[in-house]
Amino acid sequence: MREYITNGASSGWLIDRKNITVEIYRQGQDVEILENPTTLSGEDILPGFNLDLKEVS
Structure with a gap:
C-alpha cells in the first residue's frame, strides 16, 4: 500500500x-x-460511498 501512496494514490x-x-x-x-x-x-475521495464489510467476510 505504501508503494501505491508513493506513486500518487x-x-x-x-x-x-x-x-x-x-x-x-x-x-x-x-x-x-x-x-x-x-x-x-x-470520505472526501468518494463522497457518499460506503463499503459494507459484513458482505466481505
Missing part, C-alpha cells in the same frame, strides 16, 4: 479478513488501523 484500504482489521493509508498521514469495522467510508 490518495488513499488505500488493506482489508485483512483473517484478523478482521483494515489498514487505511492516506497521503501524508500515519496508517490508521481499524479493528472489526462494519463499514468503510469513501
Whole structure:
C-alpha cells in the first residue's frame, strides 16, 4: 500500500479478513488501523460511498 501512496494514490484500504482489521493509508498521514469495522467510508475521495464489510467476510 505504501508503494501505491508513493506513486500518487490518495488513499488505500488493506482489508485483512483473517484478523478482521483494515489498514487505511492516506497521503501524508500515519496508517490508521481499524479493528472489526462494519463499514468503510469513501470520505472526501468518494463522497457518499460506503463499503459494507459484513458482505466481505
